[in-house]
Amino acid sequence: MNHFDIIIVGAGPAGTACALSLKDSGLKVLILDKNTFPRDKVCGDAIPNTVPKALKMLDENYLEALRSFPEKINIDSCKVIAPSGKSVTLHFKLEGYASARMDFDNFMLKLAEKESMASIVTGDGVQEVTMSHDQVEVTTEKGNRFYSKIIIGCDGAHSVLNKKLTTTKIDHDHYIGAVRAYYKNVKGLQPNTMEIHLVKGFMPGYFWIFPLTNNSCNTGFRMVSSSI
Ligand SMILES: Cc1cc2nc3c(=O)[nH]c(=O)nc-3n(C[C@H](O)[C@H](O)[C@H](O)COP(=O)(O)OP(=O)(O)OC[C@H]3O[C@@H](n4cnc5c(N)ncnc54)[C@H](O)[C@@H]3O)c2cc1C
Numbered sequence: 001m002n003h004f005d006i007i008i009v010g011a012g013p014a015g016t017a018c019a020l021s022l023k024d025s026g027l028k029v030l031i032l033d034k035n036t037f038p039r040d041k042v043c044g045d046a047i048p049n050t051v052p053k054a055l056k057m058l059d060e061n062y063l064e065a066l067r068s069f070p071e072k073i074n075i076d077s078c079k080v081i082a083p084s085g086k087s088v089t090l091h092f093k094l095e096g097y098a099s100a101r102m103d104f105d106n107f108m109l110k111l112a113e114k115e116s117m118a119s120i121v122t123g124d125g126v127q128e129v130t131m132s133h134d135q136v137e138v139t140t141e142k143g144n145r146f147y148s149k150i151i152i153g154c155d156g157a158h159s160v161l162n163k164k165l166t167t168t169k170i171d172h173d174h175y176i177g178a179v180r181a182y183y184k185n186v187k188g189l190q191p192n193t194m195e196i197h198l199v200k201g202f203m204p205g206y207f208w209i210f211p212l213t214n215n216s217c218n219t220g221f222r223m224v225s226s227s228i
Pocket residue numbers: 009010011012013014015032033034035041042043044045046047048124125126127154155156157158159160178179180220222
């Protein structure tokens with residue numbers, strides 16, 4: 001019951017896409033996530049054209065599932081506003097969307113639940129990982145133990161697996177910190193258009209406004225960590 005070929009830690013877009021890509025492998029796969037879904041994730045909520053492209057590569061039907069998923073809006077332009085107030089609007093040729101991660105990540109997990117053969121455990125996070133020459137042992141916060149031959153870390157920016165199993169350190173010159181908030185009924189936005197404002201005194205960084213469904217907007221400010 002607790003033995004798998006592969007354990008995927010994290011059921012965000014990376015973990016669920018990984019499980020979907022393994023669906024015909026014949027391998028016994030477990031996805032393990034510390035949160036219960038739907039769960040929020042701080043993000044700009046833009047779904048760039050690489051997402052439809054990746055879903056199509058996995059299976060044409062997954063792209064169709066995304067196209068008919070209702071909690072998203074089409075994004076076809078991006079307005080970039082310079083500190084002087086001058087702006088340029090870029091029009092996208094490829095399809096892209098915006099969707100709150102609360103909804104989008106739940107869509108991805110449901111797709112993995114339906115389409116991949118993976119077992120899914122949520123609401124229980126990885127606490128310890130030990131590796132021997134032929135096996136990985138995972139101990140969770142609730143005291144469960146799972147074993148596998150391979151473990152894949154899809155546990156996000158503050159990855160426990162990264163901390164436990166690698167020596168990778170954050171390079172603050174190439175890392176961005178951000179704050180994000182949702183607002184409703186923001187006036188003056190153009191339909192289906194994201195806005196990026198470059199603000200004097202806050203470079204290298206920018207303020208964004210990305211429109212979402214239900215008259216809401218994802219707004220935020222991000223800047224290179226070493227300059228914060
Ligand atoms: C402010 C901000 C704005 C961004 N804007 C955009 C944007 O507009 N468009 C875009 O494409 N990208 C954006 N990104 C980047 C995007 O959020 C990430 O690239 C994306 O979420 C990575 O997906 P993931 O599946 O790797 O990780 P995540 O989505 O972070 O998922 C990781 C999962 O691992 C789980 N987990 C964590 N620790 C454990 C543990 N110990 N045990 C078990 N499970 C665990 C978490 O619960 C979570 O579900 C933004 C990021 C930030 C911070």
